[in-house]
Amino acid sequence: MNSQIEVDLGLASVSDGALAMLEGVSRIAGLPPGLFCGLLDALAEEHLRRFGARVGINLFKLPMKTVDPDDLWHSLRVLGNWLSYKDEASHRDPDTEAASEVIARMWLAMRGALILTTEGEAHHEAIN
Secondary structure (H helix, E strand, C coil): CCCEEECCCCCCCHHHHHHHHHHHHHHHHCCCCCHHHHHHHHHHHHHHHHCCCCCCCEEEEEHHHCCCCHHHHHHHHHHHHHHHHHHHCCCCCCEEEEEEHHHHHHHHHHHHHHHHHHHHHHHHHHHH
């Protein structure tokens, strides 16, 4: 099994305004710390890249050993709520639309991690 989920959030193609908006994701109540730290790391790498530092592709990284299915499920709900709240505004503001695209990619990553985690638990329970 893969020890880490890595997802390209598409940060290289968003504006500075969208990056600033994404940094405000910390205001989402109850987002698990590991998920938020992964997003902050990816945002920091993108800022460094824009200032000319040599960094690789900015990937959102989530170590599977730190993944808790309850946190993943909660993250899906929190990110989904953010997306539905921002959906109306995204049609009028390109920065909000770009930020929503990044959050949607994160949502898909959390969904994939939840599937991998719960399949692993189901396999472990079947063996025991």
